[in-house]
Amino acid sequence: MTINSLATYRPKLHFAPKKNWMNDPNGMVYFQGEYHLFFQYHPDGTTWGPMHWGHAVSKDMITWEELDIALYPDEHGTIFSGSAVVDWNNTSGFFPDEPGLVAIFTHHLEGTEGKPSVQTQSLAFSHDKGRTWTKYEGNPILGHDTKVDFRDPKVFWHKETEKWMMSLATGQTITFYSSPNLIDWKFESEFGEGFGSHDGVWECPDLFKLKVEDSDEEKWVLIVSIGDNPEFDNGSFTQYFTGSFDGSTFTSDHESIKLLDFGRDNYAGVSFSDIPEEDGRRIYLGWMSNWRYANQVPTEGWRSQMTLPRELSVRKVGEDYKVIQRLVGELDSYFSEKVDIDECIVEGTKTVKVEESYVDLTLNLERVDAEQFGITVHHTIEQHTTITFDSSKNVLVLDRKKSGQIDFSDMFLLDQEVKLENTDKVQLRLVVDSSSLELLVNDGEYSLTSLVYPDKACEAISIHTFNGTIKAAGYVSFPCK
Numbered sequence: 001m002t003i004n005s006l007a008t009y010r011p012k013l014h015f016a017p018k019k020n021w022m023n024d025p026n027g028m029v030y031f032q033g034e035y036h037l038f039f040q041y042h043p044d045g046t047t048w049g050p051m052h053w054g055h056a057v058s059k060d061m062i063t064w065e066e067l068d069i070a071l072y073p074d075e076h077g078t079i080f081s082g083s084a085v086v087d088w089n090n091t092s093g094f095f096p097d098e099p100g101l102v103a104i105f106t107h108h109l110e111g112t113e114g115k116p117s118v119q120t121q122s123l124a125f126s127h128d129k130g131r132t133w134t135k136y137e138g139n140p141i142l143g144h145d146t147k148v149d150f151r152d153p154k155v156f157w158h159k160e161t162e163k164w165m166m167s168l169a170t171g172q173t174i175t176f177y178s179s180p181n182l183i184d185w186k187f188e189s190e191f192g193e194g195f196g197s198h199d200g201v202w203e204c205p206d207l208f209k210l211k212v213e214d215s216d217e218e219k220w221v222l223i224v225s226i227g228d229n230p231e232f233d234n235g236s237f238t239q240y241f242t243g244s245f246d247g248s249t250f251t252s253d254h255e256s257i258k259l260l261d262f263g264r265d266n267y268a269g270v271s272f273s274d275i276p277e278e279d280g281r282r283i284y285l286g287w288m289s290n291w292r293y294a295n296q297v298p299t300e301g302w303r304s305q306m307t308l309p310r311e312l313s314v315r316k317v318g319e320d321y322k323v324i325q326r327l328v329g330e331l332d333s334y335f336s337e338k339v340d341i342d343e344c345i346v347e348g349t350k351t352v353k354v355e356e357s358y359v360d361l362t363l364n365l366e367r368v369d370a371e372q373f374g375i376t377v378h379h380t381i382e383q384h385t386t387i388t389f390d391s392s393k394n395v396l397v398l399d400r401k402k403s404g405q406i407d408f409s410d411m412f413l414l415d416q417e418v419k420l421e422n423t424d425k426v427q428l429r430l431v432v433d434s435s436s437l438e439l440l441v442n443d444g445e446y447s448l449t450s451l452v453y454p455d456k457a458c459e460a461i462s463i464h465t466f467n468g469t470i471k472a473a474g475y476v477s478f479p480c481k
């Protein structure tokens, strides 16, 4: 254990709880000038345990104030993942005077003496901007007689049919329910058999509509997280489907697997809209860890952090529809000092010294004739992470084998890869924080989110080539003083 790991690994830009264990983001919602982030929280230890909903609020989604625990376990079980909505029209009857927040979450009752666990959906409501909550007396509001995996309700208002819609993870499918009032739910349809990856249990679904960039077309997107299965090398990861939704049934355009992130550390992410009726930006945030090693990562006193918030859109690339992720504009105001990297030809190595420990780098790289090229984040003199584009295979590889502490999991050593259409011209944005890298390639077309545990975030960044040259230009931004 590094002696100063408490301070060293603690992120500057990413949300992490002050102490103890955190996993999935829950109930993200914007209400009366505040962004709310609830999260899976174990207040009595730094490993996963009886789940509560932790709570934090923010004015800009970057600086968070952690508040008291929002939801505690009760006679129906511990509090698993779910969502929150503003019941603007008092459909539930909880808000006779003014609108407030409703949390829709899973109660998990652990099985005992040969009896299986039971998962049901429940409600709680708040009249004071999420500071205190009342559990609905009719809980649970939705259960299942036989399905053990029956969780993670994500609810939104479906304008076209004027109903609430719920997506629920039900084993290796997603089941959709509708409701007029958040209390009574009706089965609509089930999606998933034969579609996408079934490497593990399906978790944390999220269904929403997005505009296709530069067109009038709209697409429905269904995000589905896939739990860790020890038979495979990936650990937990996130896939998505693009298609249509008619108020009852989701139809996917494709059976193939589309990954939301090619790094190992973006899981259980869900999105929300920052304007009522789903009309605002679609903002996504994921849990920056992997179930394969989340309980072992070498932080002390606290465990886990969230990704930076990302704005989602859909881009048509050839015949394919891709979910695009861009860091929200709010991040820019945290980086004021900008140093240009003037257009140059690189052959070998070009180093940019970094004065502050965390950086936001934007680079355009154009291959002239290099076989391989990329960037190295020098966390310290000995510790580094490399990002390499291999032109012969058109792949991008993120290698964190020398990035600092790595020995807590075999899977942490494996390279993270993505196949690109081509590597002749690539654009990248990279944010380096104390213990993570968030890499977005080609204006958000590919995302690689990766934890690292170096002694320092970053001392220098170098651009490198192998067997040939590239053209490079861009800038590095440093945090406000």
Ligand code: FRU
Pocket: 023, 024, 040, 051, 080, 081, 106, 151, 152, 203, 204, 268
């Ligand atoms: C996903 C998940 C959810 C569940 C929660 C429990 O990471 O397994 O399916 O609700 O974590 O903490």
